[in-house]
Amino acid sequence: MIPPGIEGNLKHVLSGGIGSEWMPFEKKKDFTNAFIIHNGRILLGFKKRGFGKDKYNGFGGKVEEGETSLQAAVRELEEEAGITAPLEHAGTLLFLSEGIDVAFEIEIYRAEEYTGTVAETDEMRPEWFHLPSNTSSGPADWSSIPFDQMWDTDRYWLPYLVSKTKFAGRADFRQEGDVWTLHKWWFGVTDV
Numbered sequence: 001m002i003p004p005g006i007e008g009n010l011k012h013v014l015s016g017g018i019g020s021e022w023m024p025f026e027k028k029k030d031f032t033n034a035f036i037i038h039n040g041r042i043l044l045g046f047k048k049r050g051f052g053k054d055k056y057n058g059f060g061g062k063v064e065e066g067e068t069s070l071q072a073a074v075r076e077l078e079e080e081a082g083i084t085a086p087l088e089h090a091g092t093l094l095f096l097s098e099g100i101d102v103a104f105e106i107e108i109y110r111a112e113e114y115t116g117t118v119a120e121t122d123e124m125r126p127e128w129f130h131l132p133s134n135t136s137s138g139p140a141d142w143s144s145i146p147f148d149q150m151w152d153t154d155r156y157w158l159p160y161l162v163s164k165t166k167f168a169g170r171a172d173f174r175q176e177g178d179v180w181t182l183h184k185w186w187f188g189v190t191d192v
């Protein structure tokens with residue numbers, strides 16, 4: 001069953017975790033996350049400060065008042081990586097943590113072209129990583145992607161982002177100090 005807080009005509013692809021109950025939340029807060037996929041590589045940023053410090057991620061942040069999610073995604077990409085790109089919506093992720101009554105709704109974007117020069121900023125150190133090549137022989141090799149230094153759920157949806165398959169999912173975490181443990185998750189793709 002599609003978990004509370006996510007919507008759409010979704011086909012279940014994977015889920016897991018402990019218990020049957022999803023964490024309750026009172027309201028949602030909007031965030032963005034943008035990825036550039038170019039010449040067989042993906043651009044990730046190593047977060048130098050703030051939320052998600054010391055993890056690789058896409059480029060993004062809070063949607064400010066008066067902005068659309070797409071406008072925020074374009075702004076955050078420029079602020080954090082120094083580039084602009086024709087971003088397209090790729091998926092939606094709902095992220096919760098025990099003890100926080102606000103759910104993070106993260107709209108995820110992708111682009112295959114960009115303008116400007118990728119540059120390190122106060123917040124992010126950008127780095128390109130090789131994607132699996134498009135061959136039909138054997139399973140795709142994702143070993144170049146630093147999943148061990150990313151949010152635990154990124155490995156579940158990144159292949160859909162790369163293959164341009166729209167996805168949505170929810171991930172509930174538990175937090176002890178700086179350690180976030182994945183508690184329960186569900187991912188689906190748009191049934192086309």
Ligand SMILES: COc1nc(N)nc2c1ncn2[C@H]1C[C@H](O)[C@@H](COP(=O)(O)OP(=O)(O)OP(=O)(O)O)O1
Binds near residue numbers: 032060095106152154
């Ligand atoms: C599982 O949860 C998450 N996975 C991934 N991949 N990314 C996530 C998750 N939860 C949050 N994020 C992303 C969403 C945003 O891109 C950043 C957080 O934004 P930040 O706090 O850096 O927002 P800013 O507006 O840039 O904040 P400051 O200006 O105060 O630095 O993490």
